[in-house]
Each structure stands twice: as structure tokens, then as C-alpha cells.
Amino acid sequence: MNQQTVTVDLGDRSYPVEIGSGTRYRLAEHIPANARKVAIVTQESIGIEVDSGVDQRVFHIGQGEEHKTIDTIERLTREWTQWGLNRNDVVVGVGGGIVTDVAGFAASVYHRGIPVIHVATSLLGQIDAAIGGKTGVNLAEGKNLVGTYWQPRAVLCDVDTLETLPARHYRAGLGELAKYHFLDDGQMNELSTADLIDGRLAADELIERVVASVQLKANAVMGDEREGGSRALLNYGHTLGHALETLGNHELLHGEAVAIGIAYAAEVALDMGRIDAARVEQHRAVLAGYDLPMLPPGAPRFDDIAPLLARDKKALDGITFILDSAQGCEVVTGVDIDLLAASYERFVS
Numbered sequence: 001m002n003q004q005t006v007t008v009d010l011g012d013r014s015y016p017v018e019i020g021s022g023t024r025y026r027l028a029e030h031i032p033a034n035a036r037k038v039a040i041v042t043q044e045s046i047g048i049e050v051d052s053g054v055d056q057r058v059f060h061i062g063q064g065e066e067h068k069t070i071d072t073i074e075r076l077t078r079e080w081t082q083w084g085l086n087r088n089d090v091v092v093g094v095g096g097g098i099v100t101d102v103a104g105f106a107a108s109v110y111h112r113g114i115p116v117i118h119v120a121t122s123l124l125g126q127i128d129a130a131i132g133g134k135t136g137v138n139l140a141e142g143k144n145l146v147g148t149y150w151q152p153r154a155v156l157c158d159v160d161t162l163e164t165l166p167a168r169h170y171r172a173g174l175g176e177l178a179k180y181h182f183l184d185d186g187q188m189n190e191l192s193t194a195d196l197i198d199g200r201l202a203a204d205e206l207i208e209r210v211v212a213s214v215q216l217k218a219n220a221v222m223g224d225e226r227e228g229g230s231r232a233l234l235n236y237g238h239t240l241g242h243a244l245e246t247l248g249n250h251e252l253l254h255g256e257a258v259a260i261g262i263a264y265a266a267e268v269a270l271d272m273g274r275i276d277a278a279r280v281e282q283h284r285a286v287l288a289g290y291d292l293p294m295l296p297p298g299a300p301r302f303d304d305i306a307p308l309l310a311r312d313k314k315a316l317d318g319i320t321f322i323l324d325s326a327q328g329c330e331v332v333t334g335v336d337i338d339l340l341a342a343s344y345e346r347f348v349s
């Protein structure tokens with residue numbers, strides 16, 4: 001069995017991320033000896049069964065961002081109380097980013113915090129959402145505006161679970177994967193050439209990319225757990241991406257929006273003289289290699305996008321973008337709105 005482990009080293013809160021074929025069958029190894037019950041949080045459509053080795057019960061949450069709410073947290077925690085889940089017990093999130101964000105948040109506040117393990121079943125979850133302890137729910141005013149940092153006890157990334165992922169969701173995961181090509185010193189680009197077969201990576205290429213991405217994510221989390229600085233670089237492509245998701249009422253999948261956001265961020269960096277045209281072409285080549293979209297559907301007007309850029313969670317000082325440079329990506333605050341508008345017009349024309 002091809003399995004590899006990346007450790008997120010956070011002292012006494014360190015944990016393994018187990019990547020490969022069949023890692024979900026190792027769940028019981030990570031359940032503490034004194035746990036008596038395990039609450040499995042998942043969605044009906046996921047259909048992945050896990051065995052914790054102790055008394056377990058499944059708690060379903062609804063499909064879609066509209067169920068990632070405080071109401072869902074209240075319902076889950078009330079059901080756990082009625083079942084008798086206590087502070088020695090464990091929550092296991094089985095699903096993509098919505099499930100692991102919700103399961104992690106509910107675990108972090110239940111009895112002031114009980115252990116959580118994630119079995120990530122989407123590509124996006126395996127290379128990003130399930131790792132690093134960010135949890136949260138949405139408000140009507142925006143995505144992930146209420147949440148906690150709550151590191152899991154283990155993350156199981158079983159690549160076999162991706163086989164049943166719908167093609168569009170798989171491709172959206174590639175959008176987050178593309179991001180890592182610009183956040184390292186070229187290591188991702190040295191991997192074997194990605195040949196998509198029917199929109200998917202071959203098993204070995206997939207595992208090597210998931211391992212490399214998880215290592216980059218782990219490094220970012222170990223270096224800046226609570227996003228005081230460098231962890232924000234993981235949001236490359238997300239400033240425009242989040243705005244497009246909100247504007248389109250989440251019709252665009254997150255990874256698709258990130259891919260478009262990466263293509264736009266390259267244009268902004270070009271207009272600011274931070275990178276040259278060849279580097280913009282590199283961005284486009286990586287995105288094209290994963291068959292990702294590079295233009296917003298329906299060409300929304302910049303005037304509709306601009307207010308959403310300023311509402312981004314990273315926007316501490318005016319409009320904040322992660323932008324590439326000869327030294328790599330950097331967090332750039334106070335980006336000029338007129339420059340952003342001009343870059344956008346050129347980008348969509």
C-alpha cells in the first residue's frame with residue numbers, strides 16, 4: 001500500500017497527516033484509549049463508511065454552504081448531548097471542507113473542546129481545508145466569519161475516496177493544488193509532468209502532489225499557526241476568488257474561483273511591476289495544465305466586485321492581495337483600487 005505520513009509539528013499538539021490508498025482504515029489507531037463514543041459528522045451524499053473501533057453514531061449535516069451555519073452547530077451539539085458524548089470522546093469529520101470546518105468548529109466548542117479527527121474525502125479537503133486547524137461557519141454577511149483554531153488529532157487523506165468525487169469537484173480541487181506551485185521554491189514544478197486522464201491525475205502523480213501540498217501547508221501552519229503573517233500566503237488567488245464566490249452565490253466552486261483569482265493576481269502583479277510577462281505565462285501554463293478556468297463566467301463588472309474585495313477577512317488595511325514577485329508571494333496591503341480596476345478590465349477583455 002502506498003502510504004506516506006506528513007507531521008504537523010506543533011509541540012504537544014502535533015499530529016500526523018496520513019496520505020495514500022486506504023488510509024481511512026487506520027482511523028481506530030488514532031482513537032484515544034479512554035474514548036467510549038465517536039460522533040461521525042458527514043453528509044448523506046458522501047457515503048464513505050469508517051470504523052472507529054468503539055461505539056459510533058453518524059450525524060448528518062446538510063449539503064452546501066447554506067448549511068454551514070451556527071444553527072447546524074447548535075443542532076449537532078444538542079444531539080451529541082442527548083446521546084451522551086463526553087469530553088473524553090471524539091468527533092470524526094468525514095467529508096470535504098464544509099464537513100471538516102463544521103465538525104472541527106462543533107468539536108472545538110463542545111464541552112469547551114473535545115478531540116477531532118478528519119477523514120478528508122475531497123481533493124480540496126486533503127490538501128488544504130482539513131489541515132491546520134481552521135474551523136468555522138458562515139454568516140449571511142460572508143464566508144467563515146465565525147470560527148476557531150482547533151487542531152485535529154490526526155488527518156486521514158485516503159486518495160481512494162477521490163475516485164467517486166464528481167469530475168467538477170475534482171477539478172476544483174486542482175485549483176487549490178495549482179496554488180502551491182507558486183508558494184514554494186519550485187519543488188512542485190519539479191514533480192513529474194501532470195497528465196490528466198479524463199480530467200484526473202494518475203494515482204502516483206496524485207499521491208506525490210497531495211504529499212507535496214500537505215508538506216507546504218504543514219510548513220505554513222508550523223511557521224504561523226494563527227495567521228499573524230506568512231500563513232496568509234495560503235490565500236493566494238483567494239481575494240478575487242472569495243468575491244466571485246459571494247457575487248455568484250457560490251455557483252462557482254471554491255477551487256474554480258481560486259484558479260480565476262490566481263490568474264487575475266498575476267495580472268495585478270504584472271501591472272505593479274512585480275513580475276514580468278513570462279511569469280504571467282507560467283501562471284497560465286500551470287492553470288491550463290490542470291484544465292482550470294481563468295476567466296470569471298459572465299464577466300461580472302468590477303464595480304460589483306470592488307465592495308467585496310474590501311470585505312475580505314484578510315483586509316486589515318485597505319484592499320489586501322497576495323501578490324507574486326521575484327522573491328515569491330507576499331501579502332500586499334492597500335492595493336490601489338484604480339490599478340485593480342484597470343487590471344481587471346484588461347484581464348476580462
Ligand code: GLY
Pocket residue numbers: 128129131132134231232234235
Ligand atoms: N486555507 C487557508 C489556511 O488554512 O490558512
